[in-house]
Amino acid sequence: NLDIAVTTETIGICYFNKGDYINAIKSFEESLRVKQLCLGLDHVDVATTLNNIGNVHYTLGNSKAAMKSYGRALELKRLLLGPDHLDVATMLNNIGSVYAEERSDEKAMEYYLEALKVRRKKLGDDNLTVATTQFNLGEVYAKTGYLDKALECFRETLRIRSIKLGKYSTEIVRVLDSMARIFLADGELERSLEYFADSYRVTEKHFGSDSMEAALTLENIAIVRIEQGLHDIAMKALEEVLRIKRSRGADASMTTTRMRSIQEFCSNA
Numbered sequence: 001n002l003d004i005a006v007t008t009e010t011i012g013i014c015y016f017n018k019g020d021y022i023n024a025i026k027s028f029e030e031s032l033r034v035k036q037l038c039l040g041l042d043h044v045d046v047a048t049t050l051n052n053i054g055n056v057h058y059t060l061g062n063s064k065a066a067m068k069s070y071g072r073a074l075e076l077k078r079l080l081l082g083p084d085h086l087d088v089a090t091m092l093n094n095i096g097s098v099y100a101e102e103r104s105d106e107k108a109m110e111y112y113l114e115a116l117k118v119r120r121k122k123l124g125d126d127n128l129t130v131a132t133t134q135f136n137l138g139e140v141y142a143k144t145g146y147l148d149k150a151l152e153c154f155r156e157t158l159r160i161r162s163i164k165l166g167k168y169s170t171e172i173v174r175v176l177d178s179m180a181r182i183f184l185a186d187g188e189l190e191r192s193l194e195y196f197a198d199s200y201r202v203t204e205k206h207f208g209s210d211s212m213e214a215a216l217t218l219e220n221i222a223i224v225r226i227e228q229g230l231h232d233i234a235m236k237a238l239e240e241v242l243r244i245k246r247s248r249g250a251d252a253s254m255t256t257t258r259m260r261s262i263q264e265f266c267s268n269a
Contacts, residue, residue: 002034004037005034009049009052016052028049028052032050033262043076050070054070062096063102066094066098073091074095092115096133099111105143112133134153142178151179161175168206180192184224192224199217212248220237222237235263242259
């Protein structure tokens with residue numbers, strides 16, 4: 001009964017959103033079995049369920065299983081919907097993410113670029129899903145040392161998300177951090193500090209100054225200060241990070257190591 005397949009899939013989505021991935025995949029696999037019986041193997045609804053199964057495997061880190069489900073879903077959606085359909089772009093983006101996790105960076109770029117082409121064609125340049133693919137592509141460029149291309153992607157992501165979500169949306173924090181890390185790697189310390197500071201302002205606004213999110217950004221700022229040779233300022237920031245981490249019961253070993261390094265450096269100076 002096809003209605004049972006639809007209900008089972010909805011239950012699977014609820015399990016997935018709750019983080020119960022074992023029951024999610026059981027529900028999706030049962031839905032797939034019924035859909036294939038009712039609709040046949042080559043149906044767009046079958047492809048949708050395959051994508052959901054792929055999402056669970058990807059979340060669990062099962063790259064090979066995710067790729068198998070995503071690959072079959074892409075094959076079906078291209079066949080049934082055409083190569084320029086937005087569902088095809090979603091599958092291309094998902095497969096790109098699997099390749100990125102596997103560090104198959106050239107393949108990840110290939111799929112992200114194809115997804116970006118379709119999304120831009122269908123949605124224009126100022127769409128949030130376009131921004132998502134831009135960000136994903138930028139992350140791969142950054143990993144492979146194409147820093148100029150990475151910055152170009154991140155700037156475009158930042159522009160779109162700022163327009164659509166506002167300058168103080170949490171969705172721009174990862175973009176600001178990624179840009180700051182590129183400037184740090186490139187030795188542009190003032191620019192790195194500028195972007196980490198912007199990230200801290202957004203994080204503090206949404207999560208509070210005593211949040212782990214604020215602590216992580218503050219630690220990034222301290223790293224830049226260390227590179228600048230401003231050890232007193234870095235130490236003050238790290239003391240605040242240490243206080244927050246301890247109050248949250250979080251691992252503070254990396255923070256204390258950095259603090260000891262500063263102390264040793266200053267005592268030997």
